[in-house]
Amino acid sequence: MNMIWIIASTEFRRLFMSPLAWSVLAVVQFILAWVFLLGLNEYVTQIQPAMVGRENAPGLSDLVVSALYLWAGVIMLAVMPVLTMRLLAEERMNQTLALLTTAPISISQIVLGKYVGLLLLIMTMIAMLTLMPLSLSLGTDLDWGKLAAAILGLFLLLASFAAAGLFLSSLTRQPIIAAVSTFGLLLFLMVLYISGNSQGAGSELFIYLSHFGHFLSFLEGLFDSSDLMYYLLFIISFLLLTIRKLDNERLQR
Numbered sequence: 001m002n003m004i005w006i007i008a009s010t011e012f013r014r015l016f017m018s019p020l021a022w023s024v025l026a027v028v029q030f031i032l033a034w035v036f037l038l039g040l041n042e043y044v045t046q047i048q049p050a051m052v053g054r055e056n057a058p059g060l061s062d063l064v065v066s067a068l069y070l071w072a073g074v075i076m077l078a079v080m081p082v083l084t085m086r087l088l089a090e091e092r093m094n095q096t097l098a099l100l101t102t103a104p105i106s107i108s109q110i111v112l113g114k115y116v117g118l119l120l121l122i123m124t125m126i127a128m129l130t131l132m133p134l135s136l137s138l139g140t141d142l143d144w145g146k147l148a149a150a151i152l153g154l155f156l157l158l159a160s161f162a163a164a165g166l167f168l169s170s171l172t173r174q175p176i177i178a179a180v181s182t183f184g185l186l187l188f189l190m191v192l193y194i195s196g197n198s199q200g201a202g203s204e205l206f207i208y209l210s211h212f213g214h215f216l217s218f219l220e221g222l223f224d225s226s227d228l229m230y231y232l233l234f235i236i237s238f239l240l241l242t243i244r245k246l247d248n249e250r251l252q253r
Contacts, residue, residue, distance in 0.1 A: 003105055007113025011087075012120045020086075021121060024079055028072075029128055035071045036132045039064045061143035065133045066219045069150040072129055073157050073215055077190065080158065081182035083121065084165025085175040087114050088242075092173040107246045111239060115166055122158045126151060146221035153218025156231040157211055161186055163238035170245045186211070 015021040043064050133147060165182040172178050193210035207213040211234075214227040 003109045004113045004116060007105075007110060008116035008120065011114050011117025015083075015117070015121055020082070024083065025125060025128065028075060028079060028125060031075060032068060032072055032129055033132065036064070036068050039067055040136075060136060060140055061133075061146045065136075065142070065147060066150055068129070068133065069154050070216075070219055072126075072154055073212070076125075076158055076161065077186050078183065080161040081165055081179040081186070083118060084162055084169050084182055085179035086169070087118065087166050088169040088246075089172050089175045089178040093175065107243050111166070111242050111246065115162060115239060118162045118166070119159060122155065122162065126154055126158075129154075143221065146219075149218045149221050149223055152223075153215050153227075156218075156228070157215045160211060160231050160234045160238075163235040163242075167238045167242045167245070170242045 043060060047063060130147075130151060133142065136142060161182075164185055165178070168182045168185065169175075169178040172181075189209065189211050192206045193212045195206055208230070214230050217224055217227050
């Protein structure tokens with residue numbers, strides 16, 4: 001566990017030694033802040049006056065906060081491949097992966113260390129994002145349960161993105177190829193959800209296989225163990241595939 005943390009902290013620091021992490025955090029935060037302010041302005045000027053007197057009308061948490069986390073998930077679908085492409089593909093391109101895998105540490109520690117390092121960046125981004133809805137608590141009542149579910153759902157969604165990207169990064173020495181293939185896989189899973197909704201009956205399998213079908217449940221404030229198990233199985237499967245891929249390479253040497 002200590003070695004995993006050493007690799008994770010090293011990977012986390014390495015991300016911030018280049019402009020990449022700073023640029024990603026700045027651009028994503030700017031876009032989401034703009035989305036948040038536009039949604040808040042529309043709610044205050046148009047939606048809230050129209051909801052006066054209605055019973056069980058959707059509130060700020062439903063129309064602004066949940067929408068913010070939904071936009072964060074959609075935007076990170078395009079951003080996450082840029083972050084994951086460097087994890088192993090760049091190591092292989094720079095011919096440092098062979099040195100890393102021959103070090104007196106296990107492949108599992110290497111993979112988990114790099115994965116946890118990326119999770120630290122994900123948690124940083126989510127923490128910065130969450131400051132925006134938290135600011136609303138100074139002037140209104142938030143649905144804290146729905147906010148907590150949205151935070152957990154976004155974390156699981158991005159953690160699954162990271163696991164898939166890590167595996168695809170282990171398959172090539174070209175970071176660009178790793179990024180494009182990761183984006184293609186994540187986009188395909190999103191299309192499954194859209195296709196499942198458009199087909200109506202009999203499309204439950206497509207919706208279940210998609211990330212976003214489970215993510216939307218969290219945004220609605222629903223915590224279902226099946227959604228949690230989906231993400232855990234997805235993450236564990238791709239981490240095991242990555243470990244198996246690097247183990248095979250080590251044995252071939």
